[in-house]
Amino acid sequence: MKSIQLNLRNLSQLAMAGIFVAAFTLASCNKKDDDNTDPGDNNPNTENPIPQMGSGTLVAIKTQNITSTPIGDITTTIGLGVAVFTENGFNSFTDAGTVELKGNALTKHANNSYAFTPSLTNPTGIDLSGDITWDVSGNGNIPAFSHTVNTAFPNVGAITSSSDVSKSGYTLTVASVNNADSVYFQVGSVLKVLPGNAVSCQFTADDLSELSTGASIVQVAPIKISNADYGGKTFYFINESTSSVSANITN
Numbered sequence: 001m002k003s004i005q006l007n008l009r010n011l012s013q014l015a016m017a018g019i020f021v022a023a024f025t026l027a028s029c030n031k032k033d034d035d036n037t038d039p040g041d042n043n044p045n046t047e048n049p050i051p052q053m054g055s056g057t058l059v060a061i062k063t064q065n066i067t068s069t070p071i072g073d074i075t076t077t078i079g080l081g082v083a084v085f086t087e088n089g090f091n092s093f094t095d096a097g098t099v100e101l102k103g104n105a106l107t108k109h110a111n112n113s114y115a116f117t118p119s120l121t122n123p124t125g126i127d128l129s130g131d132i133t134w135d136v137s138g139n140g141n142i143p144a145f146s147h148t149v150n151t152a153f154p155n156v157g158a159i160t161s162s163s164d165v166s167k168s169g170y171t172l173t174v175a176s177v178n179n180a181d182s183v184y185f186q187v188g189s190v191l192k193v194l195p196g197n198a199v200s201c202q203f204t205a206d207d208l209s210e211l212s213t214g215a216s217i218v219q220v221a222p223i224k225i226s227n228a229d230y231g232g233k234t235f236y237f238i239n240e241s242t243s244s245v246s247a248n249i250t251n
Contacts, residue, residue, distance in 0.1 A: 054227065054234030055142065056085035060101055060132050062153055065244040079126035081106050081116040083134075085142050097137030097144070102126055128153070132239065143231025153239045154180035154196075154222035161200075165218065165249045167208045172218055173200040174243055180222030188216040188249060196222065211249055219244040 061080040066073050081101035084093045093112035098105060104126045106114035118125040131148050138144030157175025165187060172185050177199050185192045185201035188211045192201050221242040227234055 053086070053090055053236055055087070056083065056096065056136075056233075057236040057238065058083040058099070058101075058134050059238040059240055060126075060128055060149070060153075061240045061242065062128050063242045063244065064156075065246075066158065076124075078118055078124055079128040080118075081114075081126060083114040083136075085112070087141050094142060095139045096142040097139040098135075099137075100135040102128070102133055103135075132237075134237065138231075141233075143233065145230035145235070147228055147230070147235070147237065149226060149237045149239060151224050151226040151237070151239055152179055154178060154224045154241050156180075156220055156222050156241045156243045159218060159220060159243050159245050161218070163218070163245050163247045165208070165216070165247050167211060167213070167249060167251050168205050170203045170208065171200055172203065172220065174220040175199070177220070177222045179224060181225050182223055184219075184221040184223070186217070186219040186221065187211070187247070188218075208249075213249050213251060216247045216249050217244055218247045 059082045061082065063076075063078045063080060065076045065078075081104070083096070083099050083101075083106060084090070085096040086092065087094045095108070095112050096114075099108070099114045100106065101116060104116055106116045108114050116126060134145075134147045134149070136142070136145050155176065155178040157177070159172070159174050161171060161173040170187060172187060177183055177197065180196035182196055183194050183198045183201075185194065185198075185203075187203050187208060190203060190207055190211065192203070192207075194201055219242055221240055223238050223240045225236060225238050227236045229235075
C-alpha cells in the first residue's frame, strides 16, 4: 500500500514532465527550415531533421520514472497522449472534435489542445503496448480519420548520471537510446535537443542559471516521427519514450 500511495503522490509531477516534453516537441516541430535558432535560448542548433507539422501532430508518450524509497527503488510507467491541430500554420490550435488514443479519450482544453493524463482510478494511464491507434472525429476543416502508427517506440535506458544537479554545470546521461529520430534532454524546465543517437548532454552554468534550487526532475526523451495524409491534409504522429528521475538542484 505504501508503494501505491507513493506512486500516486508522484503521479502529477511525472505526468506533467512527460507532457512538458511533448509540448516542447510540438513547438520544435514547427521550426521553419530557414530558421537558424532553436526554440528557447537554451537549445543548441542540431542537424536532426525538423519536420513541418502539417495540420496536426499527435504524440503517444511512454514515461518511466524511478523513485528511491526506504524500501528500494520504485519504477512507475505511465502512458500519456497529447494532440494539437491547426488551420493557420500553428498560430493557434483548432477544434478537431473528439480525439482518442487506443480508445482513451483525450481532454480538450480551452486553447483546443488535447491531452490525456492519469487519474486516481487509472494511475498508469493508457496501455501503449501493441498497435498505437488514433481516432479523430473531425470538425470543420480537420477531417475525421483513424490511423495506426506503424513506427515502433524508441527505446531509452535508465538515467545513469547523478540526481544531484549543480547549477555550475551538469552532464545528463542515459544508458542507451535506440530507434530515435531525436533525443530531448531535460533538467527542470531547461531542454536541449540532440540527434537520435545521443546518450549524453552537457548543460552549462549559463543554461541552468534561471533554475531554482531544490526538488526537480531530470529526463531523457527520444522520439520517433511518422506522418500520413487524410482529407488532403498531412498529420504527424510521434512515439515518445521518457526516462525520468527525481533530482535536487543546488548552486
